[in-house]
Amino acid sequence: xxxxxxxxxxxxxxxxxxxxxxxxxxxxxxxxxxxxxxxxxxxxxxxxxxxxxxxxxxxxxxxxxxxxxxxxxxxxxxxxxxxxxxxxxxxxxxxxxxxxxxxxxxxxxxxxxxxxxxxxxxxxxxxxxxxxxxxxxxxxxxxxxxxxxxxxxxxxxxxxxxxxxxxxxxxxxxxxxxxxxxxxxxxxxxxxxxxxxxxxxxxxxxxxxxxxxxxxxxxxxxxxxxxxxxxxxxxxxxxxxxxxxxxxxxxxxxxxxxxxxxxxxxxxxxxxxxxxxxxxxxxxxxxxxxxxxxxxxxxxxxxxxxx
Amino acid sequence: xxxxxxxxxxxxxxxxxxxxxxxxxxxxxxxxxxxxxxxxxxxxxxxxxxxxxxxxxxxxxxxxxxxxxxxxxxxxxxxxxxxxxxxxxxxxxxxxxxxxxxxxxxxxxxxxxxxxxxxxxxxxxxxxxxxxxxxxxxxxxxxxxxxxxxxxxxxxxxxxxxxxxxxxxxxxxxxxxxxxxxxxxxxxxxxxxxxxxxxxxxxxxxxxxxxxxxxxxxxxxxxxxxxxxxxxxxxxxxxxxxxxxxxxxxxxxxxxxxxxxxxxxxxxxxxxxxxxxxxxxxxxxxxxxxxxxxxxxxxxxxxxxxxxxxxxxxxxxxxxxxxxxxxxxxxxxxxxxxxxxxxxxxxxxxxxxxxxxxxxxxxxxxxxxxxxxxxxxxxxxxxxxxxxxxxxxxxxxxxxxxxxxxxxxxxxxxxxxxxxxxx
Numbered sequence: 001x002x003x004x005x006x007x008x009x010x011x012x013x014x015x016x017x018x019x020x021x022x023x024x025x026x027x028x029x030x031x032x033x034x035x036x037x038x039x040x041x042x043x044x045x046x047x048x049x050x051x052x053x054x055x056x057x058x059x060x061x062x063x064x065x066x067x068x069x070x071x072x073x074x075x076x077x078x079x080x081x082x083x084x085x086x087x088x089x090x091x092x093x094x095x096x097x098x099x100x101x102x103x104x105x106x107x108x109x110x111x112x113x114x115x116x117x118x119x120x121x122x123x124x125x126x127x128x129x130x131x132x133x134x135x136x137x138x139x140x141x142x143x144x145x146x147x148x149x150x151x152x153x154x155x156x157x158x159x160x161x162x163x164x165x166x167x168x169x170x171x172x173x174x175x176x177x178x179x180x181x182x183x184x185x186x187x188x189x190x191x192x193x194x195x196x197x198x199x200x201x202x203x204x205x206x207x208x209x210x211x212x213x214x215x216x217x218x219x220x221x222x223x224x225x226x227x228x229x230x231x232x233x234x235x236x237x238x239x240x241x242x243x244x245x246x247x248x249x250x251x252x253x254x255x256x257x258x259x260x261x262x263x264x265x266x267x268x269x270x271x272x273x274x275x276x277x278x279x280x281x282x283x284x285x286x287x288x289x290x291x292x293x294x295x296x297x298x299x300x301x302x303x304x305x306x307x
Numbered sequence: 308x309x310x311x312x313x314x315x316x317x318x319x320x321x322x323x324x325x326x327x328x329x330x331x332x333x334x335x336x337x338x339x340x341x342x343x344x345x346x347x348x349x350x351x352x353x354x355x356x357x358x359x360x361x362x363x364x365x366x367x368x369x370x371x372x373x374x375x376x377x378x379x380x381x382x383x384x385x386x387x388x389x390x391x392x393x394x395x396x397x398x399x400x401x402x403x404x405x406x407x408x409x410x411x412x413x414x415x416x417x418x419x420x421x422x423x424x425x426x427x428x429x430x431x432x433x434x435x436x437x438x439x440x441x442x443x444x445x446x447x448x449x450x451x452x453x454x455x456x457x458x459x460x461x462x463x464x465x466x467x468x469x470x471x472x473x474x475x476x477x478x479x480x481x482x483x484x485x486x487x488x489x490x491x492x493x494x495x496x497x498x499x500x501x502x503x504x505x506x507x508x509x510x511x512x513x514x515x516x517x518x519x520x521x522x523x524x525x526x527x528x529x530x531x532x533x534x535x536x537x538x539x540x541x542x543x544x545x546x547x548x549x550x551x552x553x554x555x556x557x558x559x560x561x562x563x564x565x566x567x568x569x570x571x572x573x574x575x576x577x578x579x580x581x582x583x584x585x586x587x588x589x590x591x592x593x594x595x596x597x598x599x600x601x602x603x604x605x606x607x608x609x610x611x612x613x614x615x616x617x618x619x620x621x622x623x624x625x626x627x628x629x630x631x632x633x634x635x636x637x638x639x640x641x642x643x644x645x646x647x648x649x650x651x652x653x654x655x656x657x658x659x660x661x662x663x664x665x666x667x668x669x670x671x672x673x674x675x676x677x678x679x680x681x682x683x684x685x686x687x688x689x690x691x692x693x694x695x696x697x698x699x700x701x702x703x704x705x706x707x708x709x710x711x712x713x714x715x716x717x718x719x720x721x722x723x724x725x726x727x728x729x730x
Contacts (some may be wrong), residue, residue: 056695059399059415061422143569147561161564164504168710252506253563254706269392271695272415 014075051278070279079255081262084287086170090240090259093174094181099230102182103223106189107215120190127183135247138176139163149172163249166256173244173257181237185230192226193219228299235295239288260284333482344448351635352381356397356404358390359622361590365655370726373448391415398424403627405636411445411453411620412690424634425452426626441661442681445620453623454644457653460616460684461515462603462675464574464582464592469496477604477674479611481520481550488557492578500557500579500680501562502570503708506625510689512583513551515617518688519608521547525688532692534726538717548713555708563709575599589657589671602671605678616675616685621658692727699723 052070056063074080100197109120126134142163150158162168197221204214245251251258251266258266264284266276355617357366363386370382385404387393395415397403403424409416416510419425428434434442437455445455449546463484465477473494478484488498502508505526517524521543529535538544555562559579567584574582575596582588608614624640626633642648657669659676667676678684689697700723707716 059395060418061399139566143566147564151657159559161504164561164564166706230681250507251504252504252702252705253709254506254702266698267695270698272418273695 001280016281028228048278049282051275051280053279054193056275057272058268059263059272062091063275066275068274071283074280074283075278079258080260080263080283083258083260086257087239087241087259087261090170090174090241091171094177094238095231095234097174098178098234099185099205099227101178102185102230103189105182106186106193109186110193115298124183126180129180131243133245134176134180138172138179139248142172164253166253169249169253169257173200173241173248176248177238177244181234185234188226188230189223192223196222224299231299232292232295235291238289239284240289315338316584318411329489331707349379351632352383352654353405353632353636353639353689354383354385355639356385356390356394356407357622358386358394359656360386360388362622362652362656365652368642369541369651373639376642377638380638382639395419398627401629403630405630405632406624406626406639408622408624409453409715411447411455411575411623412687414692414694415467416452417447420447420450424628426630427452428454428626433637433644434647436644436662436664438661438663440684441618441620444618444684444686445623446650452700453475453620453625454640455620456644456649457620457622457656457658458585458661458679459585459621459658460507460618460671460672460675460679461583461585462512462605462616464584464601464603466574466577467600468582469603471575478607480607480613481609484607485554485557488554488581492557497559497579498557498581499554499568500565500573500582501558502565502567503555503562503705504564504566504569505707506698506701507710508564508567508584509704509708511585512699513700513704514687514689514697516551516606517547518617518685519606519613519615520550525686525691528688529691531721531724532727534729538721538724544717544720545713548707551704552707552713554712563705571595574601586658586672586675589669602674604674615685616678616680617687618679619687619690620661622652622656623661696723696727 053065053067055065055066055070109116109123110139113119142161147159147161150156150160157165157168162172200218201214204218209217224270241259242265245259245262249257251262260280261284264277264280266277266279267273267306328456355366355370357363363384366384368385373382374380391409391413394404394407394409398419411417414597416425420427427444427450433454434451441455441458442451445451445453461567469491470477473490475490478487491498521527521541524541525540527536531538553727559565559573565573570582570584571588571591572595573579575592577596577599586603589603592601605614605616624638624643626640630636643652646662646664648663649660653665654668657672659667659672659679667673669676680699689700700720703716703719703723706719707713
């Protein structure tokens with residue numbers, strides 16, 4: 001009896017114990033990731049915040065704690081403010097054009113088309129190339145191909161290397177990024193277009209909707225989630241632009257094409273102002289955090305309304 | 308339950324494995340740090356961290372010779388992309404390579420010597436073979452931290468065939484250079500190719516020409532950086548800037564759109580008569596057009612007798628403080644800086660040597676190396692500038708080439724230099 005009772009009790013106990021134990025195991029399962037997250041993300045973030053308040057050059061044994069001096073200096077630094085303006089202008093140009101062209105191409109490639117598979121591969125091809133390679137190739141195109149076209153057509157600004165001119169260099173870099181970066185959003189849009197139910201399209205056709213009406217009223221709502229993904233990725237990619245600039249202009253002519261990411265690298269690694277560069281990085285971090293927050297808030301609302 | 312238990316232990320195990328993997332990563336590096344010395348007949352391994360990728364093959368063959376003579380010492384060559392940053396990172400994390408090459412005019416290297424991270428070699432036996440002029444040039448605050456092997460300089464490349472065809476002589480003064488350019492232009496050819504899309508070569512041109520064509524500019528810029536003077540106080544600078552700008556009218560149509568690689572290719576293909584850049588372009592030009600008949604002459608000063616060449620150390624070997632196997636490392640430096648090794652080294656690299664008694668077998672740069680042998684040299688004036696200043700000078704000059712606005716250029720220079728030492 002006793003024995004039976006005991007077992008009964010322990011069964012009872014075991015249940016709550018099992019619950020606790022399961023929670024413990026679930027917790028333990030997260031430990032590796034948690035450790036990695038702390039060691040490789042939170043810790044460096046804290047260290048960065050600390051270094052941003054020093055005048056450390058990145059390698060010396062000694063440095064001074066200077067408080068918020070770096071943060072105040074940055075706000076008066078024309079070079080940094082210019083890089084912020086450049087980055088946002090660049091982001092607007094690239095995001096708008098890239099997504100628009102990707103959408104048009106996606107619609108084109110989802111329609112009835114001979115050799116559709118072939119064309120899809122052709123338009124996807126740039127995504128396979130590495131950024132630096134594309135940058136270097138476009139460098140040559142801007143150096144030798146475009147000026148020849150410009151001269152033939154008698155267009156003054158195009159008959160010189162557009163990367164060598166302060167006011168046109170940004171468009172050269174943007175064009176390269178658009179050509180190279182169009183494939184991924186295009187594929188995502190194609191996937192979105194495929195998810196539009198055929199019966200809805202047919203119904204709207206029978207109801208006599210024009211192609212434009214059909215697009216905005218039937219197709220568009222199904223594309224919103226894809227648009228969200230593409231927007232987030234494109235904005236993130238353009239606000240942190242770095243590789244194209246290194247490959248194509250190295251921040252020049254003069255300081256015309258220095259993006260925030262490029263300037264941080266320049267200050268931190270080339271000019272040995274590590275503390276200052278880190279403070280700039282923290283400004284950028286805060287800026288992108290705010291933008292992402294707003295973006296997610298707005299787009300989530302849209303998505304909810306759709307369903 | 309059992310399943311959870313199983314996965315729980317897998318989780319813990321994997322954590323442990325990650326932790327051990329991380330900690331075991333360091334052990335092999337520390338192992339050779341032990342008390343292995345050649346006396347025990349044990350093999351010693353030293354790492355030679357050298358920064359010139361085009362020299363990897365010749366360095367390997369030199370290492371073979373060294374290992375044959377010193378069977379106890381194994382030398383491992385290490386050449387990485389972006390070597391200066393890698394060196395900085397490794398030295399500051401106490402993982403300095405046993406022997407390395409560096410540039411005494413590099414501000415980061417100078418900072419490292421101030422912190423005592425590099426062995427002071429002043430007056431030591433390792434410098435005995437180096438020519439005195441270059442020993443002096445490569446000093447940092449009066450001390451030598453590296454053994455120079457080869458030096459770099461800049462000059463005007465010229466197309467010999469084109470010069471012969473137009474019956475032109477090598478210009479001896481700056482005015483003659485302009486006249487020569489004028490004649491080439493009149494003959495319907497492009498006198499110069501400029502690479503003004505890249506700020507770095509612009510910086511090299513400005514810095515080297517400042518040192519040549521302005522009197523006592525190094526001392527003057529020092530006083531500006533100390534905050535004792537302004538750029539505009541020097542009356543020579545405005546005409547100098549005008550000269551820089553005026554030379555551009557003898558260039559190709561879109562100099563600001565032409566990068567260094569483009570200019571090199573166009574010169575190699577015979578598109579221009581002259582090109583001003585460093586001697587490092589010689590091997591690449593030969594490679595891209597083996598048939599081009601070209602040579603270099605020094606950038607002329609205002610008076611023929613003032614013509615000198617800027618010398619900066621191109622390859623120089625140094626030792627880290629508290630390095631591994633220091634005795635073997637010194638032996639290796641001794642070997643690498645011997646007359647025989649340096650002769651092999653500069654024959655491949657094409658650079659003038661810093662070691663006395665080594666001959667120059669690179670006929671394109673004869674007129675430059677003659678001046679070096681005659682000690683008609685001057686140091687690169689950027690050697691005392693803090694990090695980033697030279698880059699800013701290059702970019703400010705690029706802006707001036709685009710706008711032609713010399714007054715704003717001088718203002719920009721003043722902003723770059725003024726009071727820099729006190730910031």
